Amino acid sequence: MRDLKLYSRIFLLTDEQVAMCCLPVVFSKVACELHLPQMADAPTLVLPAGEQHKNLASVQQIWDFLFAHQATRSDLLVNIGGGVICDMGGFAASTYMRGMAYANIPTTLLAMVDAATGGKTGIDYTPSPHSPSSSLSPFTLKNAIGVFAEPVATIIRPELLSTLPSEQxxxxxxxxxxxxxxxxxxxxxxxxxxxxxxxxxxxxxxxxxxxxxxxxxxxxxxxxxxxxxxxxxxxxxxxxxxxxxxxxxxxxxxxxxxxxxxxxxxxxxxxxxxxxxxxxxxxxxxxxxxxxxxxxxxxxxxxxxxxxxxxxxxxxxxxxxxxxxxxxxxxxxxxxxxxxxxxxxxxxxxxxxxxxxxxxxx
Ligand SMILES: NC(=O)c1ccc[n+]([C@@H]2O[C@H](COP(=O)([O-])OP(=O)(O)OC[C@H]3O[C@@H](n4cnc5c(N)ncnc54)[C@H](O)[C@@H]3O)[C@@H](O)[C@H]2O)c1
Ligand SMILES: [Zn+2]
Missing domain, CATH: 1.20.1090.10 (Dehydroquinate synthase-like - alpha domain)
Structure with a gap:
């Protein structure tokens, strides 16, 4: 795991549900443990929650956010959320300016043990209405667009699971x-x-x-x-x-x-x-x-x-x-x-x- 203090600036990506349930604990505990007190003031993009948002439009929003803040390749994107945020943030970061570093703070059990590890990042693909294949395959293909890119760190804090619904x-x-x-x-x-x-x-x-x-x-x-x-x-x-x-x-x-x-x-x-x-x-x-x-x-x-x-x-x-x-x-x-x-x-x-x-x- 790379020392996260080495990055010039930190940007945070999360979803609405996780922002409510987990950000207070991340700022009060995890940021201190990582010696990153500036995390609480870091520019943060909060996307709507759910698999239906794991798409190119959300990635565009992440790129817009990074460009608006003039993020560079010496900066770090920290994904705080379940598998959707980790997959999508990893993909957006590894394609931004040909690749900036990203770290994951998974907040679901599935993301901790599966999605946040192994370097697979990506989004779901739905053909545009103009695509020749949209009539053949009108449905969304899961994880069909993506890259292999390892996070520089994956931070596991089981206490973040205390707010997770039992189904998850x-x-x-x-x-x-x-x-x-x-x-x-x-x-x-x-x-x-x-x-x-x-x-x-x-x-x-x-x-x-x-x-x-x-x-x-x-x-x-x-x-x-x-x-x-x-x-x-x-x-x-x-x-x-x-x-x-x-x-x-x-x-x-x-x-x-x-x-x-x-x-x-x-x-x-x-x-x-x-x-x-x-x-x-x-x-x-x-x-x-x-x-x-x-x-x-x-x-x-x-x-x-x-x-x-x-x-x-x-x-x-x-x-x-x-x-x-x-x-x-x-x-x-x-x-x-x-x-x-x-x-x-x-x-x-x-x-x-x-x-x-x-x-x-x-
Ligand atoms: N990259 C990989 O290798 C890999 C492996 C497995 C799954 N995945 C991907 O992971 C995604 C599924 O991940 P998921 O199950 O974490 O779903 P998710 O990211 O949609 O999270 C599920 C729900 O739980 C909420 N949530 C997250 N953390 C919470 C917390 N601590 N307290 C309360 N609510 C919380 C989220 O806002 C969301 O509504 C799929 O898109 C799948 O393709 C990727
Ligand atoms: Zn699975």
Missing amino acids: LLSGWAEMLKHALLQGREPFAELIDFDMQQITSPAFGELIRQSIAFKQSVTQQDPHDKGLRQILNLGHTVGHAIEALLIERSQQSNIPHPTSPKPHGYCVMYGLVAEAYLSHAICGLPAEVVCALSRMMCQYYGAAPISCKDFEPLVQHMLHDKKNTQQGCITCTLLEDIGRPLTAQAVTIAQLREALEYLCSL
């Missing part, structure tokens, strides 16, 4: 479970036994640190997503298909920027259960792991919001997801045991249906 906490928890499943039996047991009421305790801070360290170890070995990083797709083949289906359902109600009614991590949890079932059937993952995940899902996340009439569209989503297909068949990251992932495992449509049936039976 569970969303990040699912990504932590994914990391633990990939990592090994001990981290998985620790996480599954953890009392979620204790999220501001030092013990939880330690679990967050372990989860981040695991993601860092994977992304450092494969910074540009050419191979090993694929293990991080665990739970996401089925999870992304469920998320896309929920977004489509909300699109039918004609809202201009449809979003999933379930946070991303909920869909990951459903995906982890379905893919654990596949892992048991195809690679011999012990059945007790499938049971432990299923219990966790039922207790905290509730039943997956899908039924057998959704199987066909879900399979179609998976078949059309380029990340998960090889010559027309669906491939997933599966587990032969906790801590032993296998990437690019071919799954038949019949096996997938069986896994979805299992998920729906819970």
